[in-house]
Amino acid sequence: MKRVLFLLGVFAGISYVPAVAQQPQMNCEDPQKQIEMTMCAGEDLAEADRALNAEYQALRKLTKARDADAGEGQAGFDTALVKAQRAWVAYRDSWCEAFAYQAHGGTMEPQLNAECQAELTLKRTDELKALADNL
Structure with a gap:
């Protein structure tokens, strides 16, 4: 039984090697194939999303601190920010799908969607940074 399991593992490992070797190499400096363009757009979106999340978390710290210092009945900055961000994400996703x-x-559809989301995400990051700079 152990030998059968061992052989199954060996065959599974062998069959995995060609699949890994066939994965496309990305050239995001000058993508030529549609798969490269789509994958690079996805990478751009991931990078924009990381920047947005960092800026959003920094702004949340500021809004929470502002709320903590607010007088009675004056807090709500952080709640408003969270509500706005959730609405913005829904807008971005819906608009880019359209x-x-x-x-x-x-x-080309996934590429267009990712490019759209990356562009809007970069703009939103700038908006959040501008708000933080004014606090």
């Missing part, structure tokens, strides 16, 4: 629909069903 924007990408121009290529609906095609291989």
Whole structure:
């Protein structure tokens, strides 16, 4: 029984190697294939999202501190920010889905969606930073 399990593991490992070797290499400096363009757009979105999350968390610290210093019945800055951010995420996702629909069903649709989300995310990061700078 141990030998059967061992052989199954060996065969599974062997069959995995070609799949890994066939993964496309990304060239985000000059993408030529649609899969590269889509994957690079996804990387750009991930990077923009990381920046947005960092700025958002920094702003939340400020709004919580402002709320802690507010007089009775004056707190609510942080709650308003969270509500606004959730609404913005819903807007971004819906708008970019609609924007990408121009290529609906095609291989370019996910690329358009990711590019749209990355662009709006960068703009939102700037908005959050501007608010933080004014506090």
